[in-house]
Amino acid sequence: MPRRNRRARTTPAYILPRDGSTFLGTQEVEGPSWTRGEPYLVRAIGAAAATKYYVCPGCNQNIPPGVAHVVAWPKETGRGAEDRRHWHKGCWGRR
Numbered sequence: 001m002p003r004r005n006r007r008a009r010t011t012p013a014y015i016l017p018r019d020g021s022t023f024l025g026t027q028e029v030e031g032p033s034w035t036r037g038e039p040y041l042v043r044a045i046g047a048a049a050a051t052k053y054y055v056c057p058g059c060n061q062n063i064p065p066g067v068a069h070v071v072a073w074p075k076e077t078g079r080g081a082e083d084r085r086h087w088h089k090g091c092w093g094r095r
Contacts, residue, residue: 028075032095039075042092044068058091 031040047068054063063069063086070092073084087095 031072031074035074040072041075042070042072044070044089045086054086056088056091057085058087058095061088063088 026041026043028039029042031038045068047066050063050067050069051065053065054069055061056063056069068089070087070089071084072087072092077083
Protein backbone atom coordinates (compact mmCIF):
# COMPACT_ATOMS: atom_id res chain seq x y z
CA MET A 1 0.00 0.00 0.00
CA PRO A 2 1.49 3.40 -0.97
CA ARG A 3 2.33 5.97 1.68
CA ARG A 4 0.36 9.23 1.77
CA ASN A 5 2.07 12.48 2.59
CA ARG A 6 -0.18 14.80 4.53
CA ARG A 7 0.12 18.54 4.31
CA ALA A 8 1.29 20.26 7.46
CA ARG A 9 -1.29 22.56 9.01
CA THR A 10 -0.45 26.19 8.52
CA THR A 11 -2.68 27.35 11.37
CA PRO A 12 -3.69 25.58 14.57
CA ALA A 13 -7.10 23.94 14.69
CA TYR A 14 -8.24 26.47 17.30
CA ILE A 15 -6.88 29.72 18.65
CA LEU A 16 -7.40 30.60 22.29
CA PRO A 17 -8.23 34.22 23.11
CA ARG A 18 -5.37 36.08 24.77
CA ASP A 19 -7.59 37.98 27.18
CA GLY A 20 -7.80 35.14 29.72
CA SER A 21 -11.44 34.40 29.03
CA THR A 22 -10.67 30.73 28.44
CA PHE A 23 -10.60 30.13 32.18
CA LEU A 24 -13.67 28.43 33.56
CA GLY A 25 -15.90 30.82 35.41
CA THR A 26 -14.62 34.01 33.79
CA GLN A 27 -17.32 36.67 33.48
CA GLU A 28 -17.39 40.00 31.68
CA VAL A 29 -18.60 42.86 33.90
CA GLU A 30 -18.31 46.63 34.15
CA GLY A 31 -15.04 47.64 35.77
CA PRO A 32 -14.32 50.02 38.66
CA SER A 33 -15.83 53.52 38.57
CA TRP A 34 -12.55 55.19 37.57
CA THR A 35 -12.45 53.15 34.32
CA ARG A 36 -15.70 54.77 33.08
CA GLY A 37 -17.51 51.53 32.34
CA GLU A 38 -14.66 49.71 30.63
CA PRO A 39 -15.42 45.96 30.40
CA TYR A 40 -13.45 43.76 32.79
CA LEU A 41 -12.99 40.01 32.90
CA VAL A 42 -13.53 38.64 36.41
CA ARG A 43 -12.75 35.25 37.88
CA ALA A 44 -13.43 34.01 41.41
CA ILE A 45 -10.52 32.31 43.19
CA GLY A 46 -11.40 29.77 45.86
CA ALA A 47 -9.63 29.54 49.20
CA ALA A 48 -7.80 26.33 48.22
CA ALA A 49 -6.39 27.95 45.06
CA ALA A 50 -5.21 31.12 46.85
CA THR A 51 -1.59 30.29 47.65
CA LYS A 52 0.16 33.69 47.64
CA TYR A 53 -0.11 37.10 49.28
CA TYR A 54 -1.70 39.85 47.18
CA VAL A 55 -2.55 43.50 47.84
CA CYS A 56 -6.15 44.47 47.16
CA PRO A 57 -6.34 47.71 45.12
CA GLY A 58 -9.70 48.54 46.71
CA CYS A 59 -8.46 48.82 50.30
CA ASN A 60 -4.65 48.44 50.01
CA GLN A 61 -4.73 45.57 52.52
CA ASN A 62 -3.15 42.12 52.15
CA ILE A 63 -5.08 39.15 50.84
CA PRO A 64 -3.34 36.28 52.65
CA PRO A 65 -3.09 32.72 51.30
CA GLY A 66 -6.20 30.65 51.91
CA VAL A 67 -8.66 33.54 51.48
CA ALA A 68 -11.17 33.39 48.63
CA HIS A 69 -11.03 36.50 46.44
CA VAL A 70 -11.63 37.85 42.92
CA VAL A 71 -9.18 38.42 40.06
CA ALA A 72 -10.10 41.14 37.55
CA TRP A 73 -8.39 42.55 34.47
CA PRO A 74 -9.41 44.86 31.61
CA LYS A 75 -10.70 43.04 28.56
CA GLU A 76 -9.41 45.43 25.93
CA THR A 77 -5.74 45.86 26.89
CA GLY A 78 -4.55 42.45 25.71
CA ARG A 79 -1.74 42.46 28.29
CA GLY A 80 -3.37 39.71 30.35
CA ALA A 81 -1.27 38.77 33.39
CA GLU A 82 0.34 42.22 33.69
CA ASP A 83 -3.05 43.87 34.26
CA ARG A 84 -4.61 41.30 36.60
CA ARG A 85 -5.50 42.59 40.06
CA HIS A 86 -6.59 40.53 43.05
CA TRP A 87 -9.49 42.03 45.04
CA HIS A 88 -11.32 41.07 48.21
CA LYS A 89 -14.84 40.01 47.23
CA GLY A 90 -16.34 42.84 49.28
CA CYS A 91 -14.01 45.45 47.80
CA TRP A 92 -14.82 44.33 44.26
CA GLY A 93 -18.53 44.53 45.08
CA ARG A 94 -18.12 48.13 46.36
CA ARG A 95 -15.97 49.30 43.45
